[in-house]
Amino acid sequence: MRGGLVASARLLPRPLVRWFLQRRAQQDINENMSGGKKVKIIFVLGGPGSGKGTQCSNIVEHFGFIHLSAGELLRAEINSGSENGTMIDTIIKEGKIVPSEITIKLLQEAIIKGGNDKYIIDGFPRNEENRVVFESVINISPEFVLFFDCSEEEMERRLLGRNQGRSDDNIETIRKRLKVFVESSLPVIEYYESKGMVKKIDATKPAPEVFEDIIFLLK
Ligand SMILES: Nc1ncnc2c1ncn2[C@@H]1O[C@H](COP(=O)(O)OP(=O)(O)OP(=O)(O)O)[C@@H](O)[C@H]1O
Numbered sequence: 731m732r733g734g735l736v737a738s739a740r741l742l743p744r745p746l747v748r749w750f751l752q753r754r755a756q757q758d759i760n761e762n763m764s765g766g767k768k769v770k771i772i773f774v775l776g777g778p779g780s781g782k783g784t785q786c787s788n789i790v791e792h793f794g795f796i797h798l799s800a801g802e803l804l805r806a807e808i809n810s811g812s813e814n815g816t817m818i819d820t821i822i823k824e825g826k827i828v829p830s831e832i833t834i835k836l837l838q839e840a841i842i843k844g845g846n847d848k849y850i851i852d853g854f855p856r857n858e859e860n861r862v863v864f865e866s867v868i869n870i871s872p873e874f875v876l877f878f879d880c881s882e883e884e885m886e887r888r889l890l891g892r893n894q895g896r897s898d899d900n901i902e903t904i905r906k907r908l909k910v911f912v913e914s915s916l917p918v919i920e921y922y923e924s925k926g927m928v929k930k931i932d933a934t935k936p937a938p939e940v941f942e943d944i945i946f947l948l949k
Pocket residue numbers: 776777778779780781782783784785801853888889891892893933934935936937938940
């Protein structure tokens with residue numbers, strides 16, 4: 731049924747498709763919330779290697795959030811052999827940003843599957859288009875944004891030492907990711923800053939100290 735609907739949607743004008751997706755996303759998320767609780771989201775943003783994933787694991791352990799890493803969801807999509815897998819793989823290797831519709835659909839599905847009312851979303855929104863489409867389709871504003879502020883030198887050093895076999899942890903892609911972060915992702919942080927929604931963390935400190943600062947901010 732859903733496949734048929736998606737196929738028919740290709741024949742419709744884009745604003746109509748977006749309206750349809752928005753209605754369905756809101757309905758799906760609302761229907762799947764236990765006790766009708768409002769879903770709360772915190773965005774965790776920062777440059778590549780700033781320590782988002784490391785600290786999100788700590789946050790999950792201590793504060794009971796579900797952690798959704800947009801990058802992890804995209805890598806899982808590649809490994810699942812989905813029809814978009816090859817395209818996503820190429821984009822990640824180039825350090826570029828995957829089209830909003832793909833990432834948002836994965837996030838929406840994960841939120842529904844999670845069945846929780848508290849999510850930390852790590853590494854998303856990556857650009858202004860991501861932010862605007864997420865807000866219009868999912869229609870949830872973050873409670874606030876946790877911004878991991880870290881020097882480029884330190885981020886590069888961490889990524890080169892990460893050793894997790896990621897296809898984008900090589901010096902050429904790392905430099906591209908850092909450039910994309912400055913050009914496309916920082917404006918998103920600036921947008922939320924202008925709304926007074928950013929809590930900034932000094933992410934250059936050692937990991938245990940960073941987490942102490944996060945505890946202070948989340949309590
Ligand atoms: N505060 C820290 N000090 C030193 N090393 C750290 C710190 N936090 C994380 N690391 C290490 O740096 C590397 C990158 O950390 P992590 O994967 O958490 O970053 P990330 O922001 O999620 O990166 P990406 O955006 O590429 O997914 C890992 O090897 C991690 O162990």
